[in-house]
Amino acid sequence: MTPVIQVKNLKKYFPIVKGIIRKKYSYIRAVDGVSFSIEMGETFGLVGESGSGKSTIARLLLRLIEPTEGEILFKGKDITKLSKGELREVRKNMGIVFQDPASSLNPRNTVYDTLLRPLKLHGIPKDEAEERIHKVIESVNLGEELLGRYPHQLSGGQQQRVSIARAIILNPEFVVLDEPTSALDVSVQAQILNLLLDLQREFRLTYLFISHDLSVVRYISDRIGVMYLGNLFEVAPTERLYTHAFHPYTVGLMSSAPILNPRLRSRKKLLLSGEPPSLINPPSGCPLHPRCPFAKSICREKKPELVEVERDHFVACHRAGEIDFSEFLGGESVG
Amino acid sequence: MVNFDILRSGSKNISFKLGGMIFLSVIVMAIFAPLIAPYSYDEMHISDILKPPSSKYLLGTDQYGRDIFSRIVYGSRIALKVGILVVIIETVIGISLGLLAGYYGGKVDRIISFITDVFWAMPPLVLALAVVTLLGPGLTNVMIAIAVVSWAQFTRVVRAKTQSLKNMPFVEAGRAIGESDISIMLRYILPNTMGAIIVLSTLALPSAILSTTAMGFLGLGAQPPTPDWGVMLSEGISYIGTAPWISIFPGLAIVYTVLGFNLLGEGLRDILDPRLKV
């Protein structure tokens, strides 16, 4: 079966324009040659720190911004070459949920208007639209009494439920979730994560879940891709990644994340030194090499390719398999 | 956010309250002019020329024996009509150019912004004088002239608002469900710039009134016997030594209205959008 999404060598460079002559000066390489695919019904997690390019990928997949290079296949069809009308049809099959629930909804529209709009745009007759709105509002566990409310009259969790309802109301197959719980309180985050899992089961959805939070990604994803400076460093099935990561960055990210057990404070951590460099002048070779404790001379010279080191486990590192990370990847052995 | 919260917080804002009261009083005056004014605006009392204020003529009479009070009351209709029409023309030009420039950016933005900057840089009254000279005197031409020279502020504000709104997630979400550009501008961006537009309009209104009266004063705007406040002011100038009330009261009417509208506009601005101080 063809994957729902196939991304091939995707690049997005944002030009930085300077000077009165308006000459293109340099580029921010937000996404710098990324390839992955998402299978029907799975949740693919994309994890990375700010500036890793994960949110740019979200926008590229819905063609909210145009790619600089590369292909995006939705069910085998390259959406980067579609006309406006064709794109509209494809977008019917895609939804997106953003991070900040407050600014994701038009402040001037009631919940009802917000949900009606996509149905109207795609020519759904009034009766059916009405029915769908009631159904979707029930699916996301909101009361019908909220239909007449404006966004500012809702709590953050309710706003995010409305965003989710809008994303799935046209019965899409694929939904992009761009940090959907990062702005929410802990107790609400759990509600939304569980809701997303329920909806996936109910409507057979395929998710791209983007997050900076490794714990959240682990909870929700079947497979995970780790991004850094516009590059995909490692892709693996979730459990495999958390127990047998090959990339030093993945390991660094995991051991940096706080653990909810004070007795594990003094565990061995692989702390990456320094900070991510600028996207305008990324380092030569492997983008991680200035921060990587295992860098060799080849890392400075040649950018590593993403290669399959085990079945379904891809890594972009010159030293993949040479280093033993087991002391950092034990998991919760105490308590 | 235009809703009832405004009125609640408005009740605490002194300039909003005071401005609002003045605004209402001018509106009432304009609507009920025939009921309020004791005489019609062009009725001449030949026997009572240049009379000082008295119980018969509340604010005195002019050189033709016309009642100043009645003329001022009727004049409020002209002031309001001019102000509102000018502001409507300004907002239509300003909003459409601002939306286009802000949303599309690039070349469209550069061209529109250049034109806007040119108009913004010219002294408005001088430019308006030039336009009236070109079109000929008269109230309609004056309104066109004033609108033509002062839409730039709307374009600037709408453009800036559009730029910041167009990357908001709810706008992106709109595009993701298949909205067209026009629809994005009109349904998603424009309603959310309304607060700023309302504030600017209330501030543009008094300045439009001020400009028309200035043109009237110079004899380029409304023509006698129209009870335009500017015309009245200029007519009274020759009698300023003997019958100062002819000019003073229209002058006070201008100050009252302009001040009131400015207060209202500033109050609204503080309530709706404190960051909009231009």
Place this chain on the structure above:
Amino acid sequence: MKALLSVKDLRVNFYTSAGIVKAVDGISFEIAKKEIFALVGESGCGKSTTALAIMRLVPYPGKIVGGKILFKNKNLLEATGEEMTQIRGKEISMIFQNPLTSLNPVYRVGHQVAEAIVLDNIPKRKAWKKVIELFKNVKIPDAEERAYSYPHELSGGMRQRVMIGMMISREPSLIIADEPTTALDVTIQAQIIKLLSELRDTLETSILLITHDFGVVAELADRIAVMYAGKIVEMGNVYQIFENPLHPYTGMLIDALPRITKKEGRLEEIPGSVPNLINPPSGCRFHPRCPLKKEVCSTEEPSLVEVERGHFVACHLYGGGKA
């Protein structure tokens, strides 16, 4: 053990047009010397307001309406404006969530830190030397060069280090850190957590950590107070809270967090959301969301009682009604 800071029955109200918000409603806690004490809770629980109250910086329309804040046995609520200026920065300093807005964009970061040091009558040249030393202490690489940078030229992590450098420059005995790592990436957060815990040892300062993030708390705090809707619902040392949470809210909150260490079954949900503080629920404020609620919970407010040594909880399940 003598408490450095002792907050007693602190109350802060916000007088809004919609009504009175009791943002902090009678909370008490103590921080010992060299201790890292965390106030944890979801948004709107009053943790940041508490921090601002200690600095006497509660913004309008908020007002401290009751209680005592004893710092080194002096009640800060009775201190004059002059005295507070002396205390702020010198005795108690504060690190904010967003270091970019806390630094003045038009001055070089080194100068901003030097400015603070000069307040202690230290000559300028010496102050600059101290800045470099401080920057080295907070592990800013190339400290001599970085001191000449403007805030926008530094990354988020570096700015937070500068802020921390500035805050420790006058050797305060208490640092209030309000969500110090929330705006930072995970790898940088880990570096800052490490730095804060080292500073506590080298400078012997106490830290009041304000955060919503239980992970950061587990990594850094000695003692914890969990806040909900303006009240402390549970307080104890870090092991007591994480290994034996007594209040249903604490337990559910910790269980609601996905873990990086294992993939668990379905996450525990807390139904509903944080209540409106203008009209808080009667009795125990958590009762509408609590699965273990009894009849008494909706009528009587539980008080904070000591259930085991150093472990306090305000819940009727533990006899919180009458002590």
